[in-house]
Amino acid sequence: MKNLLTIAGSDSSGGAGIQADLKTFSAHRVFGMSVITAVTAQSTRGVFAVQDIDPGVIKKQIEAVFEDIAVHGIKIGMVSQIQTIQVIAETLKQYPYKNLVVDPVMISKSGFDLLQPEAKAALISHLLPMATVLTPNLPEAEEITGMKVQNLEDMKKAAVKIHSLGPAFVLIKGGHLQGDAMDILYDGSSFTTYTTKRVATKNTHGTGCTLSSAIAANLGKGESIQVAIKHAKAYITTAIEHSFSIGRGPGPVHHFYQLYHPDS
Numbered sequence: 001m002k003n004l005l006t007i008a009g010s011d012s013s014g015g016a017g018i019q020a021d022l023k024t025f026s027a028h029r030v031f032g033m034s035v036i037t038a039v040t041a042q043s044t045r046g047v048f049a050v051q052d053i054d055p056g057v058i059k060k061q062i063e064a065v066f067e068d069i070a071v072h073g074i075k076i077g078m079v080s081q082i083q084t085i086q087v088i089a090e091t092l093k094q095y096p097y098k099n100l101v102v103d104p105v106m107i108s109k110s111g112f113d114l115l116q117p118e119a120k121a122a123l124i125s126h127l128l129p130m131a132t133v134l135t136p137n138l139p140e141a142e143e144i145t146g147m148k149v150q151n152l153e154d155m156k157k158a159a160v161k162i163h164s165l166g167p168a169f170v171l172i173k174g175g176h177l178q179g180d181a182m183d184i185l186y187d188g189s190s191f192t193t194y195t196t197k198r199v200a201t202k203n204t205h206g207t208g209c210t211l212s213s214a215i216a217a218n219l220g221k222g223e224s225i226q227v228a229i230k231h232a233k234a235y236i237t238t239a240i241e242h243s244f245s246i247g248r249g250p251g252p253v254h255h256f257y258q259l260y261h262p263d264s
């Protein structure tokens with residue numbers, strides 16, 4: 001069994017954050033574990049409150065897991081504030097962690113700041129250099145680089161710039177583009193493009209969380225970066241195709257491994 005850890009925020013509506021990550025891990029048949037950084041009161045319609053978890057308790061959660069259990073891959077999502085970022089970076093460095101996927105979550109699709117604006121610099125300086133793969137969406141790539149990122153050319157330029165900040169691989173997600181859903185991977189020398197047809201749906205709550213957890217799960221199972229992302233892209237696309245409406249806002253995606261691995 002491979003053991004995967006998510007370090008992220010809780011979404012009470014179950015579509016994003018820790019809940020999406022654990023569902024994704026289960027669907028990939030890996031054992032999911034969680035370090036909760038913040039609790040959000042959230043629905044498909046918005047985020048109504050955030051309670052940050054005490055940094056000392058975040059540290060204890062990470063230590064409790066690593067002191068006892070082999071961790072084959074990690075996904076980091078919502079990190080909320082400077083102290084949270086600092087304690088995660090410091091504590092992970094106590095261990096020989098590997099396969100670290102960092103999703104630099106900043107603003108929810110509903111427009112709420114999941115990362116306090118003053119914590120952006122800490123995220124860039126502390127967590128980016130630790131990442132095996134960093135997975136910004138277009139607005140996050142703009143925040144990290146300070147440049148406009150609106151088309152394929154911009155995505156390539158931004159990927160090179162972000163790569164220079166330390167992550168081994170950069171995957172810029174094009175979910176916010178028009179037309180095909182195109183993501184671009186940069187490994188420091190060349191680009192790989194992952195393209196699928198855009199699914200016509202408003203139910204994309206938690207797509208970024210799901211993709212990054214699927215990549216971590218696949219890396220934890222020993223897949224190469226390119227293959228891990230190819231399979232994760234297939235997983236998120238199928239999950240979006242089977243997404244559904246619960247509540248009045250953008251609904252969640254559907255987590256079933258069998259949807260794209262019917263024989264397994």
Ligand SMILES: Nc1ncnc2c1ncn2[C@@H]1O[C@H](COP(=O)(O)OP(=O)(O)O)[C@@H](O)[C@H]1O
Pocket residue numbers: 136137138173174175176181182183196197198199200201204206207208209211233236237240
């Ligand atoms: N409507 C869609 N149809 C197909 N794929 C999509 C759609 N929206 C997003 N994706 C894909 O879902 C993944 C998450 O992307 P994105 O929505 O940009 O991230 P985030 O949730 O961080 O904003 C990417 O692989 C992206 O290409």
Ligand SMILES: Cc1ncc(COP(=O)(O)O)c(N)n1
Pocket residue numbers: 008009010011016017018040042077078105107108109110114204205206207208209
């Ligand atoms: C706790 C938490 N973590 C991450 C997201 C981002 O997901 P999305 O970009 O789909 O709003 C979220 N809404 N809530």
